[in-house]
Amino acid sequence: MPLPGSSPHLNTKECNSAMRSVRDALDLLGGKWKLAIIVSLLDGPKRFKQLQRDVSGITAKMLSKELKELEVNGLLSRSVQADVAPVAVTYTLAPYGETLLPVIDALHHWGSQHRMNIMHPQEPVAAKTEVSAPVAA
Amino acid sequence: MPLPGSSPHLNTKECNSAMRSVRDALDLLGGKWKLAIIVSLLDGPKRFKQLQRDVSGITAKMLSKELKELEVNGLLSRSVQADVAPVAVTYTLAPYGETLLPVIDALHHWGSQHRMNIMHPQEPVAAKTEVSAPVAA
DNA sequence: CGCACCGGTATACTTTAGTAAACCAGTATC
């Protein structure tokens, strides 16, 4: 099995195969809210309104929709307690959802590096031997 | 500085901080085509029409738009050879674009795992058949 | 001449993502 990341580049056939997986992941995780919900749920199980407060900015409609999608993909589980006062609904990150940690970590790591690069445009990461072309700003 | 990914979960403040970076990365990489273009360019520099053939399915308009965005973010570079016959334009993955390899790798790894899980659902990875609400229908 | 390739752009359209706000039944609180 070819391990991408170790080889310098892939050929076209490998690209197409690899891209299917990458797109699968991105379809599930893409959009503005999915990762935010998952990350928030890493903190522990939460109820609907609690989640809505924590994720900050999300509307009830989006939260509801995203939670459904996340649930059918097995990334979290929804449980209802009908006996308690106003019916408590709890969302819990499924074990399968926790397998996303490496992905979240990679995204977070690159994203924070990138954030530094664009805020302090010195040469902290990608400026060692090569002097790039002085193209347009 | 807490290292996410190593700890089991983060608190709410850490989530918000981490999410900014994750969203930064996702904004740059999200959408249907950006990663596909980058992965295709891992194969080596390519010209516009070549890229359009390799990425398969992308329209000239989208390719043009995505290439521009990728270029202004420093992930690839565009070079024009005006001397040759019908003006050759070459797109090359920038060194900075190669720093995405860990991200691509993580996405690819999880995505292919996930793809197997949904295609061969041998083990009950996520049995979500439970309905514990005997209340209203 | 006629066609295809090159690197795109222009126009028009559909689809999806996301926002904003109101609304619901039930309970508990003031």
Add this chain to the structure above:
DNA sequence: GATACTGGTTTACTAAAGTATACCGGTGCG
């Protein structure tokens, strides 16, 4: 009896993403 909290749904909208198709000047090929 009004208000707020619970877990959402509904409707209506905007903005962004993406698709489809045609078009452009220039060149080389038969």
